[in-house]
Amino acid sequence: MKKQLLILLFTFLPFWTFSQTKPYLSLADAERITEAAEAKAKAEGWNVVIAILDDGGHLISLKRMDGVQVGSVDVAQAKAKSAVFFKRSTKVFEDAMKGEGGSRIATLPHAVGVEGGLPIFKDGVIVGSIGVSGVTSAQDGIIAQAGIDAY
Amino acid sequence: MKKQLLILLFTFLPFWTFSQTKPYLSLADAERITEAAEAKAKAEGWNVVIAILDDGGHLISLKRMDGVQVGSVDVAQAKAKSAVFFKRSTKVFEDAMKGEGGSRIATLPHAVGVEGGLPIFKDGVIVGSIGVSGVTSAQDGIIAQAGIDAY
Amino acid sequence: MKKQLLILLFTFLPFWTFSQTKPYLSLADAERITEAAEAKAKAEGWNVVIAILDDGGHLISLKRMDGVQVGSVDVAQAKAKSAVFFKRSTKVFEDAMKGEGGSRIATLPHAVGVEGGLPIFKDGVIVGSIGVSGVTSAQDGIIAQAGIDAY
Amino acid sequence: MKKQLLILLFTFLPFWTFSQTKPYLSLADAERITEAAEAKAKAEGWNVVIAILDDGGHLISLKRMDGVQVGSVDVAQAKAKSAVFFKRSTKVFEDAMKGEGGSRIATLPHAVGVEGGLPIFKDGVIVGSIGVSGVTSAQDGIIAQAGIDAY
Numbered sequence: 092m093k094k095q096l097l098i099l100l101f102t103f104l105p106f107w108t109f110s111q112t113k114p115y116l117s118l119a120d121a122e123r124i125t126e127a128a129e130a131k132a133k134a135e136g137w138n139v140v141i142a143i144l145d146d147g148g149h150l151i152s153l154k155r156m157d158g159v160q161v162g163s164v165d166v167a168q169a170k171a172k173s174a175v176f177f178k179r180s181t182k183v184f185e186d187a188m189k190g191e192g193g194s195r196i197a198t199l200p201h202a203v204g205v206e207g208g209l210p211i212f213k214d215g216v217i218v219g220s221i222g223v224s225g226v227t228s229a230q231d232g233i234i235a236q237a238g239i240d241a242y
Numbered sequence: 243m244k245k246q247l248l249i250l251l252f253t254f255l256p257f258w259t260f261s262q263t264k265p266y267l268s269l270a271d272a273e274r275i276t277e278a279a280e281a282k283a284k285a286e287g288w289n290v291v292i293a294i295l296d297d298g299g300h301l302i303s304l305k306r307m308d309g310v311q312v313g314s315v316d317v318a319q320a321k322a323k324s325a326v327f328f329k330r331s332t333k334v335f336e337d338a339m340k341g342e343g344g345s346r347i348a349t350l351p352h353a354v355g356v357e358g359g360l361p362i363f364k365d366g367v368i369v370g371s372i373g374v375s376g377v378t379s380a381q382d383g384i385i386a387q388a389g390i391d392a393y
Numbered sequence: 394m395k396k397q398l399l400i401l402l403f404t405f406l407p408f409w410t411f412s413q414t415k416p417y418l419s420l421a422d423a424e425r426i427t428e429a430a431e432a433k434a435k436a437e438g439w440n441v442v443i444a445i446l447d448d449g450g451h452l453i454s455l456k457r458m459d460g461v462q463v464g465s466v467d468v469a470q471a472k473a474k475s476a477v478f479f480k481r482s483t484k485v486f487e488d489a490m491k492g493e494g495g496s497r498i499a500t501l502p503h504a505v506g507v508e509g510g511l512p513i514f515k516d517g518v519i520v521g522s523i524g525v526s527g528v529t530s531a532q533d534g535i536i537a538q539a540g541i542d543a544y
Numbered sequence: 545m546k547k548q549l550l551i552l553l554f555t556f557l558p559f560w561t562f563s564q565t566k567p568y569l570s571l572a573d574a575e576r577i578t579e580a581a582e583a584k585a586k587a588e589g590w591n592v593v594i595a596i597l598d599d600g601g602h603l604i605s606l607k608r609m610d611g612v613q614v615g616s617v618d619v620a621q622a623k624a625k626s627a628v629f630f631k632r633s634t635k636v637f638e639d640a641m642k643g644e645g646g647s648r649i650a651t652l653p654h655a656v657g658v659e660g661g662l663p664i665f666k667d668g669v670i671v672g673s674i675g676v677s678g679v680t681s682a683q684d685g686i687i688a689q690a691g692i693d694a695y
Contacts, residue, residue, distance in 0.1 A: 117308050149315045153304040157268050160519075161450060162478030164300050165502040173500075189494030197499045204497035263414040298449015299614060327615030343642030346657035348650045349626075351618040368613075419610050451617050455606040459570050466602045 114213040116143070120242065121151040124211070124221060127241030128234045129154065132225075139225030139234055140167040146218050148172045148201075156225070163224035169201075170208030170231075171222025176201045178217050181208035182232060207231030209239050267294070267362060267370040271393060272302040275362070275372060278392030279385045280305065283376075290376030290385055291318040297369050299323045299352075307376070314375035320352075321359030321382075322373025327352045329368050332359035333383060358382030360390055418445070418513060418521040422544060423453040426513070426523060429543030430536045431456065434527075441527030441536055442469040448520050450474045450503075458527070465526035471503075472510030472533075473524025478503045480519050483510035484534060509533030511541050569596070569664060569672040573695060574604040577664070577674060580694030581687050582607065585678075592678030592687055593620040599671050601625045601654075609678070616677035622654075623661030623684075624675025629654045631670050634661035635685060660684030662692055 121143040128141050138156040140163040145151050148171075155164060170181050177184075181203045188196050188204040196204050206228040211219045221238045223231040272294040279292050289307040291314040296302050299322075306315060321332050328335075335355040339347050347355050357379040362370045372389045374382040423445040430443050440458040442465040447453055450473075457466060472483050479486075486506040490498050498506050508530040513521045523540045525533040574596040581594050591609040593616040598604050601624075608617060623634050630637075634656045641649050641657040649657050659681040664672045674691045676684040 118306060147312060149306075149312050150304050151306050153301050155269060155300075155302050160478060160480045161298065161300050161448070162475075162480075162501075162503050165478075169500075169502050184500075185494070185497055188497040188500075193494055194496035194499070197496050203500045204494075205501060262419060263416045265414045268413060296449070297614070298447065298451060300449060324615075327613060327618075329613045343638070343646055343657070345647035345650050346638055346641040348647070349622075349637075349641075349656045350615075350658060351622050352615050420608060449614065451608075451614050452606050453608050455603050457571060457602075457604050463600060463602050 114216055114218050116145055116151060116211060116219040118151060124238040124242050125152055125154055128223065128238030131237035132234050137226040137230055139223050139231065140164055142167040142171045142222040144171045144175050144220045146175060148175050159225045166224035167222040170203050170224060171220040172201050173203035174208035174210045175217060175220035178210050182206040207235055209235045211239060211242060264367055265364040265369050267296055267302060269302060275389040275393050276303055276305055279374065279389030282388035283385050288377040288381055290374050291315055293318040293322045293373040295322045295326050295371050297326060299326050310376045317375035318373040321354050321375060322371040323352055324354035325359035325361045326368060326371035329361050333357040358386055360386045362390060362393060415518055416515040416520050418447055418453060420453060426540040426544050427454055427456055430525065430540030433539035434536050439528040439532055441525050441533065442466055444469040444473045444524040446473045446477050446522050448477060450477050461527045468526035469524040472505050472526060473522040474503055475505035476510035476512045477519060477522035480512050484508040509537055511537045513541060513544060567666040567669055567671050569598055569604060571604060577691040577695050578605055578607055581676065581691030584690035585687050590679040590683055592676050593617055595620040595624045595675040597624045597628050597673045599628060601628050612678045619677035620675040623656050623677060624673040625654050626656035627661035627663045628670060628673035631663050635659040660688055662688045664692060664695060
């Protein structure tokens with residue numbers, strides 16, 4: 092009994108580390124995350140674009156709610172790309188850009204310094220990101236977090 | 243009574259033509275089209291990216307099924323952009339490119355000469371497009387058409 | 394009689410909102426806006442580029458007065474694109490960029506933080522934008538506003 | 545008397561060659577050319593985009609008639625750029641692309657192999673170009689020529 096449990100733990104927990112695989116985000120994952128984010132947006136009466144990227148920064152899914160400004164299509168993707176490319180929330184860059192010399196962040200390719208982009212991790216490994224745009228950056232961030240919470 | 247009905251019909255049918263408005267594609271439309279295209283793809287066992295653009299060539303929605311080549315994310319969008327920018331199927335350009343001097347199409351910005359992009363019309367006005375990529379171009383075209391048929 | 398009139402008013406006023414159509418900018422609109430902007434520019438002795446975009450950010454018309462710096466051709470279009478993509482004056486971004494951490498605006502795709510780009514609305518719906526470049530940004534803004542006032 | 549005439553001819557004809565100036569296209573020129581092209585288009589019932597570029601390939605003016613496909617905004621500019629960059633009609637490239645190995649033209653930056661772009665010369669010097677897009681390439685070419693004829 093104990094031995095079986097041990098084997099289970101041993102194989103299920105950090106399996107990909109020695110089998111040379113990595114976890115990834117499926118379309119089903121992306122849709123679950125998007126649905127949760129969209130539900131939050133609707134509950135608040137906020138219209139946004141929700142983009143989900145894979146670990147290479149490429150779109151898995153995107154959804155633009157009616158009436159959202161066109162610019163948010165690219166902004167949502169840019170925020171998500173920044174989040175997955177730098178493995179951190181775009182809020183981290185936003186805060187850094189408010190400090191002395193913060194504009195240097197703007198010289199980093201793909202860095203976005205506006206809240207609303209969050210990396211998605213599985214077992215400590217980056218698998219993708221979510222980017223939200225359409226309302227205020229703080230509100231975009233709340234929606235993005237609602238998506239992450241459903242993962 | 244009859245007169246009122248007549249007035250209603252008169253205003254509801256081609257209203258946008260003389261009041262300077264135009265029809266547009268909603269997210270609900272895009273989702274219905276995408277679902278039909280995805281259902282066809284699944285029924286055939288084909289994995290694809292499905293992109294829906296508005297009349298300005300901007301994403302309303304995108305969905306990438308698991309396992310699709312990364313390149314199809316941009317290809318699906320490029321096909322859709324070609325379809326809405328030139329108000330015609332990318333199959334038309336594909337056929338033209340098979341003719342004498344057909345490579346000249348390749349010198350037109352945004353033109354894509356591979357089947358799988360279709361314009362979406364409402365009351366004779368272009369409202370957007372669908373782009374599909376992932377399998378053969380003929381198969382991509384079948385999936386795109388299945389989407390259009392549901393609109 | 395009264396009832397029929399009511400029906401007519403009911404359908405004509407906010408018709409596009411529930412019939413899924415939206416207003417758009419015609420070439421005649423663009424020319425009227427451009428003429429007014431150009432008249433203001435000439436009255437002040439300012440030479441500029443005046444660009445009018447549709448709601449997807451694509452040119453309807455552009456006019457470059459003699460002697461304007463070449464760079465203004467793209468700047469006018471970029472200001473206009475920012476205005477229509479974000480549904481706000483580029484002056485809003487200019488002001489934001491003067492505040493703490495304002496450089497983060499520069500990391501948003503298509504955002505321009507220099508006055509001279511204004512969105513064009515009809516019945517509360519965005520239909521396009523005007524972008525002006527050639528003199529100081531405050532002067533560019535005055536010309537753009539003169540264009541909007543003629544719409 | 546004769547001597548004065550000779551001096552006049554001598555100075556007025558190829559003046560810019562030894563005074564190191566070059567002729568250029570003014571906005572008034574661009575507008576006259578555009579008006580003639582637009583008049584021809586309207587007479588034929590063709591809706592097009594008409595772009596006029598300067599000798600550096602930068603827009604002086606652009607006009608998009610109502611209902612023209614969005615793609616023509618960039619295509620008209622691309623044709624005009626090809627015409628001024630290579631000092632020849634895009635029809636020359638179109639014909640070349642119909643010959644053996646014609647697709648090599650597509651590898652030249654800015655070359656467009658579709659009729660509708662014409663260079664504009666003054667006293668044998670290139671001063672700009674016109675690009676037309678919206679109908680068939682042969683029809684685009686007719687409209688472009690009507691513009692040139694008015695210069």
